[in-house]
Amino acid sequence: MTRIAVIDFETTGMSPLYGDRPTEVAIVMTEGGRVVDQFQSLMNPHRRIPGFIAQLTGITDAMVRAAPPVATVMAEAARFVGAAPLVAHNASFDRKFWQAELAALGLDAAQPFACTVLLARRLYPQAPNHKLSTLAHYLGLAREGRAHRALSDALVTAAVLGRIQADLTERHGLPDAGHAVLSGLQQCSRAAVPGWLQRHAHAA
């Protein structure tokens, strides 16, 4: 059975290139579309969290001050993921933090990434938009916990992924939708996505 790790970061900003760092990570391990394990931790970025981000996420400087350092948490996160492929909502964002922090630790970050935004835009073009919360509401998926907290967002993303896998199987008759998601969308490649979709659309 294909194991897929769904990841979500909360951070101090948009880009590790400008010194932004993670404040929280959650990873939900799925197998056949079901959650089988999870990892979550706040972490101390040793950098102030901008006010609007603290308001957005509910994560404050006081909360991360007592948390373990980023390096400790990311080393644990890397062990948890192992060689499993990763999925995130807008994966280009989470991927750059994953790669930057693992590179700082001298750890390999070669796991393939797939993106539920790109998948959802193709499978659910009629949705009002493809923000995670809107998509969850549109698909009738329940949320546990506060939006913009890592574990809550990772669980919702895992639920979206599960629905995508189920819809691929039902609509397009894919015998192993999990494998198709990974093989077709690795790296969120601009070239791979439409080609993959067209192949399966024609086959359906």
Place this chain on the structure above:
DNA sequence: TGCCAGGCCCTCTTTAGGGCCTT
């Protein structure tokens, strides 16, 4: 303190521009 990005994709496009999505 506030600023900083970038890949994808659509279209009034392709010798480009701008919206979406993440914090």
